[in-house]
Amino acid sequence: MISVVIIGSGNVAQHLISAFVKSETVDVIQVFSRNLDADIKNFEASKITNDFEQLKEADLYIISVTDTAVHAVSNQIPFEKKLVVHTSGSVAISELNEKNKRGVFYPLQTFSKNKSVDFSEIPICIEAENETDYQLLEKVGKSISEKIFNINSEQxxxxxxxxxxxxxxxxxxxxxxxxxxxxxxxxxxxxxxxxxxxxxxxxxxxxxxxxxxxxxxxxxxxxxxxxxxxxxxxxxxxxxxxxxxxxxxxxxx
Missing domain, CATH: 1.10.1040.20 (ProC-like, C-terminal domain)
Known part of the structure; x- marks a missing residue:
């Protein structure tokens, strides 16, 4: 299983969590949320933290926050040389702190609270700085979607x-x-x-x-x-x- 920590509890984060819960490839071991009372469906409250210093080590960290917060959040991850990605369509890969390996995991869909989606039909746009990281992101993407695309920051x-x-x-x-x-x-x-x-x-x-x-x-x-x-x-x-x-x-x- 690929261990994943999701940072954020908004619409995109919650839809990703719901999709990964059904996956046999990905294990969401922790969610970071500023609000510990965030209602995250099908996820154990004991696995939610609001302290960056309490983040667990994982294979992949997915930052799913507002575009303007991506850079600051990436700076607060207390690890180095881990694979860290964001889910934004408009933020460049270079906005992520370079102390970690960087990538993008962008599901191209409109997400609304309490409106379920079929993730298998959602295109996921992936970018990474090396082939090994790309392959891991591709495996994570294919665990929830049938449509994976290699899309760079300009595209x-x-x-x-x-x-x-x-x-x-x-x-x-x-x-x-x-x-x-x-x-x-x-x-x-x-x-x-x-x-x-x-x-x-x-x-x-x-x-x-x-x-x-x-x-x-x-x-x-x-x-x-x-x-x-x-x-x-x-x-x-x-x-x-x-x-x-x-x-x-x-x-x-």
Whole structure:
């Protein structure tokens, strides 16, 4: 078994713990949490510590904290020449303290509290400074996921930006659509089959091929009607920017 210590008790950390508990390859021997009362499902409270000096020796230390805390946390690990990784999409491997061997174990997914996920379908992006460490991370990754990718820090930065566009911004557009529905006494669930079909189409088509709508058709009459309907300035600006982007993208093809 590969012994692992997880540092952090937030959404990503908790989902990782839940996945590793089911693994026959990985043994999470300890979790560091600033809050000893953290509710970590399927994990013994006696194995939780809030003292870095009490960290146990392990094969792998996974830092799963906010991006801004990664560097400081790595400095507090009381060991040298151990394999230490973080789970961030936007933090470079070089942010980890070089007293230890460094790597990245980045599960590319949106995690929410109390919302279970199928980890076997989640891509895990791995980076390490040498082949031996990479192989260990790959083994850990394959114990919970079928999708392992070798992604360096520059690639991961690009991937994280792409994920913000593809996930966070899209979800915000759902929120705008939901608000428009609420204001007009329309149940948002009417849009859900459309949302699901749009997401499913990009499994077989490129996003450009899947694009539909008035901007794709350059239907100025419908576009102007929508802009006249919208009352909020921010919604109008978002509509204009996205419409222009779709039209401009079509001109480049």
């Amino acid at each position: 991961r930065k690009a991937l994280h930006v792409a994920a913000v566009f593809s996930c966070n911004f899209v979800n915000h557009l759902y929120a705008i659509g939901n608000k428009i529905c609420d204001e007009n006494e329309i149940p948002f669930e009417i849009l859900q089959p459309l949302i699901i079909e749009t997401a499913n189409k990009i499994k077989t088509l490129t996003p450009v091929e899947a694009q539909t709508g008035p901007a794709k058709r350059n239907d100025t009459q419908t576009i102007n009607a929508h802009l006249n309907f919208l009352q909020e300035t921010t919604q109008k600006e978002i509509y204009k920017i996205l419409t222009k982007s779709i039209i401009d993208n079509g001109k480049k093809l």
